[in-house]
Amino acid sequence: MxxxxxxxxxxxxxxxxxxxxxxxxTWLRLPxxxxxxxxxxVLGPFTPGFVADAGLASQLAEIGVMLLMFGVGLHFSLGDLLAVRKIAVPGAVVQMMVATALGMSLAIWWGWGLGGALVFGLALSVASTVVLLRALETLGILDTHTGRIAVGWLVVxxxxxxLVLVLLPPLAGWLGGTTQDVDGANLWKTLGWxxxxxGGFVALMLLVGRRLFPWVLWQVARTGSRELFxxxxxxxxxxxxxxxxALFGVSFALGAFFAGMVMRESEFxxxxxxxxxxxxxAFAVLFFVSVGMLFNPAVLWDRPLQVLAVVGIIMVGKxxxxxxxxxxxxxxxxxxLTVSASLAQIGEFSFILVALGASLGLLPPEAASLVLAGALISMALNPLLFHTIAPLQAWLLARSALARRLEQRDDPLAELPMSTDSRYLARQVVLVGYxxxxxxxxxxxxxxxxxxxxxxxxxxxVEALRADGVAAVFGDATDPAVLIQxxxxxxxxxxxxxxGTLDVRQIIDTAKTLNPAIETVVRSHSDEDARRLRQEWGSTVFVANDALAVAISQHVLERTQSRRSRPTAPAPLHERG
Structure with missing residues (x-):
């Protein structure tokens, strides 16, 4: 009891x-x-008052990790990642290498071992997906190309x-952890195993799980019971x-991630x-609370320069x-500027990695507090960083010739090829967004x-469109040079x-300035925005919900009228009056 x-x-x-x-x-506009x-x-052992049971909290946190990683897998879209792969994959890999090198250099300078320095650097190199998604949703840019680049970067x-969570335990002894040390031959044997x-687990999930579990989900959904679903x-x-x-020796995190991936194959x-x-x-909250219990506030006054250095790597170096x-x-x-601001924080994977590194004996006791201090400070300052993007960009463009060259540099995709058919250059339609x-x-x-x-x-x-023979130019259509091209x-x-509503107004303004007679057709998600666009610019505006309602209504009316036009069969004798 x-x-x-x-x-x-x-x-x-x-x-x-x-x-x-x-x-x-949230009242302070913080995550x-x-x-x-x-x-x-507050509930941890380093502050006065009630102290929660750390053992129970850690077990609840494990469930939180499972459900967090399940959610990541459930939202993981290979198609979205492939759409931005040319920048997201090399960008994320190189950025993680730079941040890891900075963190390792700092830790080695403090006298930490190689394994602890590596784990510490990796913990500083990865940003929080939860914080990023909420920031992009708040700014209304989650569905833009810039938002997709940032999300793809975080997915990588x-x-x-x-992969690090999978490989770290067998490497812990070689890196100086408390697990049994292994020689070179045994190390490769352990890594291979x-x-x-x-590999066996991944193959089983992809070959069997992606067919079995969606089928199970379908069978349960057929019962109509929300609780069972x-x-x-x-x-x-x-x-x-x-x-x-239990069966493959794979971490809870990886198992839950693939569970989400195979569930994504289902129509449900x-x-x-x-x-x-x-x-x-709810369990994610318990996970973050359990992580906070590891934080010793004394690190803020005992090691202020170390905390400042950690925050510098997270918010400046990255x-x-x-x-x-x-x-x-x-x-x-x-x-x-948007992508870099998105990465100027650390989050859930950093906490999972620090907890794993501490359990393997790789990290010194103060490591968790330093990483947590960096996380708390970077998360608190990250929303402010997003709000400085627009004024910083305006300031740079006004005062820096280099910034203006970066914004207007020559780019072969920023102008139509000389071979473009002349029929595209007269009375054509300009389609902004693909x-x-x-x-x-x-x-x-x-x-x-x-x-x-x-x-x-x-x-x-743009590259794919041109390969298919479609005329296309690369760039932000709010820039007049793009519309001119x-x-x-x-x-x-x-x-x-x-x-984006704000971008739409800028694009229409530029288009009308360059071509006063041009007709503008716009999509909108709001009746209020649609009304303003019609009044201000005389645009033809299609509101998502209205267009859907019109399509459904038209289908219903057509089907109803077609049925009325059919001859009605006489009622059976036993039903006649």
Whole structure:
């Protein structure tokens, strides 16, 4: 009974205090994650007052890790990653190498061992997916190309960290941990066996799991029971994670990640994500609280310079490395600033890695507190960093010739090829954005043999379009130079298929300035925005919900009228009056 009471005390105190401090953090316009970590600090052994049971908290945290990684796998889209692979993959790998090298150099200078320095550097190199997604949603740029680059970058980091979590335990002895030391031959044997187990698990999940578990989910969904459906999703996440650890020696994190991946194959994946979200969020809170319990606030006054150095690597070193890499791939300055700001924090994978490194005897006691201090400070300052992007960009463009050259540099994809058919240069349609809506518009234009030019921020898409013989220019359509290259001055119409309202106004303003007679067609998600666009610019605006309602209504009316026009069979004799 005492054990049960301790469990209840731990859960009640953790959730209650996390709610209060999370609410206070959001009131200060900080991520709620900061409040959850502070709740753990208050409940931890390094602060006076009630101390939660650390053992129970760590077990609850393991469930939180499983559900967090299950959510990452459930939202992992290989297609989205492939769309930005040319920048996300090399960018994330190089940025992680730079941040890891900076962290290792700092730790070795402090006198730490090689293994501890490596784990410490890796912990500083990976950003929080949770913080990033919430920041991009708040700014309304999650569905933009810049947002997709940032998310793809984080997905690559997450995958790299999953690999690190798999390889670290067998390497711990060689790196100086407390596990049994191994010689070179045994080390390769251990690594080979570990990779073989992981490979067997991955093969089983991809070959069997991706067919079996969606089928199971379908059978449960057919019962119509919401409770059974939610139970099936959670049982799959926890069961696969536990089974992978018991049978294949794979970490809970990797097992849960692949559980989410195979569940994504089901047509009920969105419902699975929605149904499991409350439970996943609750246990994720317990995970962050348990991490906060490891933090010793004394590190802030005992090691202030070390804390400052850690924050510097996270918010300056990573930011500059990411910005330089994005600019090296010839993306606009705004994209570089947004992506670099997205990475200027650390989060859940850092905590998982630090906890694993401490359990393997690789990290000194102060390492967890230094990483947590860096996480708390970087998460608190990250929203402010996002708000400085626009004024910083304006300041740089006004005062720096280099910034202006970066914004307007020569790029072969930023102008139409000389071989472009002249029919595209007169009375054509300029199509801004080649996402889901833009593709359908382009297909309709091709079917009707109407010439058009695409303006798109995704370099890979522009390259693919040109390879298919479609006229396309790379760049942000809010930049007048991009619309000029799309020959907006001689176009009959501009179709803006991008979701951003502020960008839409800038694009229309530029288009009308260069071609006052041009017709503007815009998509919108809000009736209010649609009304303003019609009043201010005379645009033709399609609102998502309205267009859907019109399509459904038209289908219903057509079907109803067709049935009314059919001759009605006479009623059977026994039904006649």
């Amino acid at each position: 005492a054990h049960s009471v301790a469990l209840i005390h731990t859960i009640a105190a953790a959730l209650g205090l996390a709610l209060a401090l999370g609410f206070f953090a 709620a994650l900061v409040g959850y970590l502070l709740a753990g600090v 980091e997450d995958l790299a960290m999953v 570990t990779l073989l187990q992981v 939610t139970l099936c999703v959670v049982a799959a996440a926890v069961g696969i994670a536990f089974g992978s650890a 994946s969105h419902r699975a994500a929605h149904e499991s979200l409350p439970l996943r969020d 930011t500059l490395a990411a910005a330089g890499l994005v600019l090296a791939f010839r993306y606009p300055l705004n994209t570089a 996402g889901r809506i833009g593709r359908r518009v382009a297909s309709a234009l091709i079917a009707s043999d109407i010439p058009f030019v695409v303006a798109e921020q995704n370099r890979e898409l 799309a020959h907006i001055a001689r176009a009959a119409m501009v179709v803006i298929a991008t979701p």
